[in-house]
Each structure stands twice: as structure tokens, then as C-alpha cells.
Amino acid sequence: MQATADSNILDIPEEIKAKVLTPRQLVWRRFLRHKMAVIGAITLILLILYSFGGVLFFTEEYANYTDTGIRLSPPSWEHPFGTDTVGRDILARTIYGGQISLMIGLLAVVVQVVVGVLIGAIAGYYGGTIDGLLMRFTEAMFNIPQLFLLLVMAKFFGSKINTVELFGREFSGSVIVIIVIIGVTSWMYLARIVRANFLSLKEREFVLAAHTTGSSNVSIIFQHILPNSIAPIVVSATLGVAGAIIAEAYISFLGLGVQPPTATWGNMLEGSYNYIETAPWLWIFPGLLIVLTVLSINFVGDGLRDALDPHAIVEAN
Amino acid sequence: MSRYIIRRLLQAIPLLFIISVILFVLMMNTGDPLATMGGRRATRPEDRERLARQLGLDQPIYKQYFYWLVGNDWTLIDMDGDGVPETPGIRKGILRGDFGNSLVSRGKPASEIIMERLPNTLMLMIPAEIIVIIVSLAVGIYSALRQYSLADNVITAASFIGYSMPIFFIALLSMYIFGVKFKSWGLPYLPTVGMFDPKVGKTPAQVIWHMILPIFAMTVITAAGYSRYVRSQMLEVMGEDYVRTARAKGLPQQLVIRGHVLKNAALPLVTIIGLDVPLLLAGAVVTETIFAWPGMGRLFIDHLSRSDTPVVMGILMLIAIAVVISQLVTDVLYAWLDPRIRYT
Numbered sequence: 001m002q003a004t005a006d007s008n009i010l011d012i013p014e015e016i017k018a019k020v021l022t023p024r025q026l027v028w029r030r031f032l033r034h035k036m037a038v039i040g041a042i043t044l045i046l047l048i049l050y051s052f053g054g055v056l057f058f059t060e061e062y063a064n065y066t067d068t069g070i071r072l073s074p075p076s077w078e079h080p081f082g083t084d085t086v087g088r089d090i091l092a093r094t095i096y097g098g099q100i101s102l103m104i105g106l107l108a109v110v111v112q113v114v115v116g117v118l119i120g121a122i123a124g125y126y127g128g129t130i131d132g133l134l135m136r137f138t139e140a141m142f143n144i145p146q147l148f149l150l151l152v153m154a155k156f157f158g159s160k161i162n163t164v165e166l167f168g169r170e171f172s173g174s175v176i177v178i179i180v181i182i183g184v185t186s187w188m189y190l191a192r193i194v195r196a197n198f199l200s201l202k203e204r205e206f207v208l209a210a211h212t213t214g215s216s217n218v219s220i221i222f223q224h225i226l227p228n229s230i231a232p233i234v235v236s237a238t239l240g241v242a243g244a245i246i247a248e249a250y251i252s253f254l255g256l257g258v259q260p261p262t263a264t265w266g267n268m269l270e271g272s273y274n275y276i277e278t279a280p281w282l283w284i285f286p287g288l289l290i291v292l293t294v295l296s297i298n299f300v301g302d303g304l305r306d307a308l309d310p311h312a313i314v315e316a317n
Numbered sequence: 318m319s320r321y322i323i324r325r326l327l328q329a330i331p332l333l334f335i336i337s338v339i340l341f342v343l344m345m346n347t348g349d350p351l352a353t354m355g356g357r358r359a360t361r362p363e364d365r366e367r368l369a370r371q372l373g374l375d376q377p378i379y380k381q382y383f384y385w386l387v388g389n390d391w392t393l394i395d396m397d398g399d400g401v402p403e404t405p406g407i408r409k410g411i412l413r414g415d416f417g418n419s420l421v422s423r424g425k426p427a428s429e430i431i432m433e434r435l436p437n438t439l440m441l442m443i444p445a446e447i448i449v450i451i452v453s454l455a456v457g458i459y460s461a462l463r464q465y466s467l468a469d470n471v472i473t474a475a476s477f478i479g480y481s482m483p484i485f486f487i488a489l490l491s492m493y494i495f496g497v498k499f500k501s502w503g504l505p506y507l508p509t510v511g512m513f514d515p516k517v518g519k520t521p522a523q524v525i526w527h528m529i530l531p532i533f534a535m536t537v538i539t540a541a542g543y544s545r546y547v548r549s550q551m552l553e554v555m556g557e558d559y560v561r562t563a564r565a566k567g568l569p570q571q572l573v574i575r576g577h578v579l580k581n582a583a584l585p586l587v588t589i590i591g592l593d594v595p596l597l598l599a600g601a602v603v604t605e606t607i608f609a610w611p612g613m614g615r616l617f618i619d620h621l622s623r624s625d626t627p628v629v630m631g632i633l634m635l636i637a638i639a640v641v642i643s644q645l646v647t648d649v650l651y652a653w654l655d656p657r658i659r660y661t
Contacts, residue, residue: 036477140335143640145598148617148633155621156343246483250603253485254618273489273607276509277497287486295481 030307037303040296047293051098063092064261072279082281084268094285097263101245102293104179104264108244109237111183116190117233121221123191124198135195142188147250153181154256174259178251182244190236197229231308238304242297249290265290322649329641336637337411337630341382344626370395372420385417385630386410411634417627421620427627431613431635437512438601438612441528445535446597450590453540454583457547461582462574464552472544479541488534488607495530510609531608539593546589550582557581584655591647598636 021029031037067087075082081090123134141149157177201207202225210224245265251257252266260267265286272283351365351374369375373384373394389406409415416427456476460469479487492509499506507530508514513523554560555578563573602614609615613632620628652658 136331136335140332140339143332143336143637144340144633145636145640147602148598148636151602151618151621152340152343152629152633155624156346242481249483249485253483253603254606256622269485269489273485273492276489276492280493280497283486283489287483287489291478291482291486294483295478298477298481 027307031303034303034306036299037307040299040303043292043296044300047098047289047296048102051095051102054092054095054098058089058092058095060096062089063096063263064088072275072282074279075281081285082279084282085271085275085279090268090281090285093263093268094265094289097265097268097286098289100175100258100262101248101265101290104175104182104248104258105241105245105293105297107179108182108186108248109240111180112187112190112240112244113233113237115184116187117194117226119187120191120194121198121226124195125202125217125221125225127199131195134191138188138191141185146185146247149185150181150247150251151254151256153185154178154251157181174257175262178248178257182247186240186243186247190233190240193232193236194229197232198225201225201228235301235305235308238297238301242294242301245290245297246294265293318649318652322645325645325648329645332641333634333637337386337634338382340630340633341385341626342378344624344629345378345381384408384410385627387412388415411631416631419620419625419628421623421625421628427625427631430628431616431631434611434613434616435635437610438598438605438614440524441531441535441604441610441612442597442601444528445532445539446590448532448536449539449543450586452536453543453547454586456540456544458551458579458582460544461548461551461555473548476541476545479537480545482538482541484534484538484603485607487537488531488604491530491534491537492607512611527608527610531604531610534607535597535604539597543586543589547582547586550585551578554578554582584651587651587654588647591643591650594640594643598639 065088067083069087071083071085071087073079073083073087079089079091081094084090084093119134119138123131123138154177157180198221207220207224210220215224248257248264249266249269252264253269255270257270258264258267268286269283272279275282351368366375373381373389376384384406385408388408388410390409392406393402394404394406395402408417411417414428416431419425419427419430422430456472460472463469495507496509497506508527509530512527513519517523560573560577563577568576598614601612602617604610605612605614606618617629617632620632
């Protein structure tokens, strides 16, 4: 009390003077304050290093090499995570499986964002009959639980796509199938958010201004309105990666997902419940990696939600 | 209100129609149901042709959908393959409650097959949902009343982990700990698979004993999300003006919480529970597979893998109808509980 009374109020010390920060810096600061989100981000980077850096220690041939002579051997120095039902090394498979699982998570979200944003933007911007039709369709898709839809679609596309070669590696066609079907069964929530955003934004003055200067509808949608609703899309997409990784794990776990020998964290778990008593290492390691990944993505998403919240800008700093 | 309900029900009709078209088209292209029909022998081409004709699988897809929807007992169909329709159809169509006959379990009505399994699924789901609601209310309220205490932080962390966990992981983990490890430690252990011990028979005690682990796994996953929600709702309501007023007029904390906060905070949970019905059903697919529980989820997987369209479509449509109805009930219930909301 004494100290404040003595000092001149107008003489603000240098360290508490507000610096002018760009919105980007504000978001970054708020994100860093969310401790769990930072821990999540670090864990996520470590997981990415694990599955992409592991390539330096093991080849894919090794990860897919079967040796039934050592099937179901428990963790040892030679095979730190043990071996699976046909004698493949689980450590090497979690590395290569991690690449596929993370890739499926990311690419499925790309599909999800493209479909969701397009449908939401068109419905919200044009309104009327188009909006009505698209939203009925969205609602119909919403009413079928995603897992059932995924299973039916996995069966629908199953084995219709051949193996593809990318980056010098062979991918089972089922990887592409899984990416696409997870994408096209999970865009509904995003479409609704984008539509709601467009409905309110299209009435704003800057859109009117763009109209009067003769901008085309496409340019108004993508250059004027979309950048203004990027925050909820980013948050929803981040959480979507976690959802996609879990979805892949579910369908692969049920045997309709990515087909072996291509490993994913999900299909490594397939059938492991038959060995619950004899070989717990079959499911513990891939299972833990899935939980860890999903948990860190959820924390990052939570942090991003708080950091990108426009209402929070006032209290920043 | 009744006008609102009628309008919602009318809106559900085109919705269910779109759903059925999407699913039917997908289902009809998932594989060849005839492939597994000959038992171990490969089906001969002429048998295959005859079977396809008898089951109506040689018809164009729009016709198959139409027959599935409204039946074919009003028209003649071609059974002997001479191009002349002569036999009257016998199917009534799903609109008249005929789900068609299963292609896999030959001739058995799909509805019969589904109804055999449905009670088993409900037997898991309903107790699980009740336990979830009780647990998440208790945990959510407890941690909201002690915001930022050690207990609150521990609960928040635990629920975040539970919320991020795929159900199969918690299922495998609990099977391993309570089934396998407890057995090896000589403790009373829980059964991990099936509905009852074949040696003892299907007694209620056996079934309940076998229900513990699947219900536990479903509860952990779902309650984690719900309790976070209850907690944030509680905190929001505790900051409302009417709570401050209640405090200001001198009501003891106990009464404020019970009389003013709880009821308002529990309200939105109704919506969440209603919207989560599909999630619960989807969870049942995985849970039933792991615990070898003979419910509808496993029936779905088994018959989907053999492209048994009538059974799979029957299950999917039942679920879609359940979802539509649960959404309607949720909205009506919400309006009834919260007088601020009025539907017209």
C-alpha cells in the first residue's frame, strides 16, 4: 500500500507497459500459458520423431519379417516389445505402424476439412433450397453412428483399390480407403460450424463491400468469409486428427481396416484379445501409443481452443 | 407442443428415407452374399443363377430397394428364369414391418434374428447408462464444488485420460487386471468373455457376474466425458445472478447448491445423453466383440462380413429410428424441464 501511494501513477515502469502484439503473437502467448497443451505438443513431437526417426534403426522389411519360430516371445533385449503371433518384432512394427496411423489421422482430416468446409460454406452462403438440401443430407449422415457407417463403407470399398507405391514404399490400398472413408464420415460437425459462421458473416459490411466492388461469389467465399472463420476450423480439425486415429484403430481392431502386412497401431491390436492371458505385450504397446497420441492431440486442441477464442483477447497479457 | 411433435415426426420421414437409400446402395455393393452359401463346396454357376433369381438379387438396384421398402406381394416375379413373371411375390416390405429374410441363416426372418439379440445389447447398455449418469453427476458435482483443489485436478486429469482412451484399450486393460492378474494372485477374479459359464448355465447371477467388466469399460469411457461436462455446467451456473441472490439473502451453501445450482446444472445433461445414444450403440459393437457378448453389435459385424443385407439394413434402420426418436424425446423433455424454452 505504502509503495503505490508514493509513486507517480502516470510514471509507468517500462516492464509493465503494454507492448503491441499482433493477433498471432497473442494466440501464441495464450497457447504457451496452457501448460497441458504445451506438454501435449511436446509429446506429440516426440511421438512423430519416434515413428519417423525409427526408420534409421529398422527397415520395413524387418518390421514385416515373419519368423514363426519365435512367435509370441515376451519382451527381451533382442525384441524389446516382444514378438507377435507370426514372430514379427513389435517395436519395429509400432514405428512403421505409427507412421501409417499418424498419416491416416492427418490425411483423413484433410478430406474431412475439404468436404466439411465446402458443404458448410455453400449451404451457409447460398442459403435457400441448396442450404435445405445440404443440411438434410448432413443430418441424415449425422443420424447413422459413425462406426456403423465406417464399417459398411470399409466393406463397400474393401479390396477394390490395389496397392499403391508412394515415396518408394508400398502401401496397401486399404490405407487410401480408410483415409477417404474416415474423411467422408466425419465432416458433418465441421460443416455445421462453418455454415453457422457463414450465415452470420455474410450479412456483414465487408461482404457487402466485396459485392459492390464486383468480387465473384467464389472469391467472396474463399477470400473474404473463410479466413474469418478459420479459428473454429483449426480447433475442430486438430481434435479431428485424434478422432480419425481412434476411428482407424476401431475399424482395424475389428479387422475391416488396413490389411497386413502394412502395420498400423490399430491393426496390431486385431485379434490380440485372444491372447489376453498369454501375450499382453501384443496390445499394451500399440494401445499405449494410441492413448498417448490421442491424449496429446486433445490437449493441444483444448489449448488451441482457448488460445484462438476471440473473446479471450481482452484478457490477454 | 403436440403440433411441434407432429411436425418433427413428419420431418423424420424424409430423413429416414435418405438414410435408407444411402445405406441400401452401400450395402448392395459390399460383396457377394452367394459366395458363402454353398457351404464348403463352391457354388455352381447354375445354382448361383437360380439362387440369385429366387432371392431377387438379379434385379436392378432400384427395384431391389423398392421391394425392400414396400414389398412385392402385389406383383408377379420371375422365378424360373424364362423371362416371364409368374409367381406372386411374398415380401411385405419394411414399411409393413417385414425386414426380409436373412440371406445367411436361410429363410429366417431378419427381424427374428435381430430381436433375439437386441435384449442382450439393451441388458448391457441400459445399466451402463444409468451407472454413467450417477457416476458422472457425483464426480462432476464433487469436483466443481472443490474447483482447483487437489482432488479436482486429479479428477480432471483422470477424466481427460479416460475421455481420450479408445474403449478397447480400457476393456483389454481391465480384462488383464481383473481377469488374468487377479486369477494369478489368487484373488476372486472376473470372467472375461461370454454371457455365462456353460458349466453353470444361464442363471441371472452368472449373467450379472459376466456383465461387470463390459459395463465397467463402457462406464469409464463415457463417464469421463460427461463428468467434465457436468463440472463446467456447475461452475457456469454457480456464477449466475440468481445464485448470488440466493447467497445474498442468506441461504446456507447446502440449500443454494441443492435448490438452485444442481437442477439447473443437470438440465443440459439431458441433451448430451439423448445425443449420445448412437455413440453408445457404436461402443456396443467393439465392447461386444471384445467380451464375446452375444448382442446386436456382434450380430452386425458377423452379418456385415457376409453381406447379409436384410439383417444389416434392419439393424441400421432400427438404430436410425432410435436416434431420431431419442433426439425428439430429448428436445421435448428439455422443453418440459426448462420453462424458458418453448417450441411452437
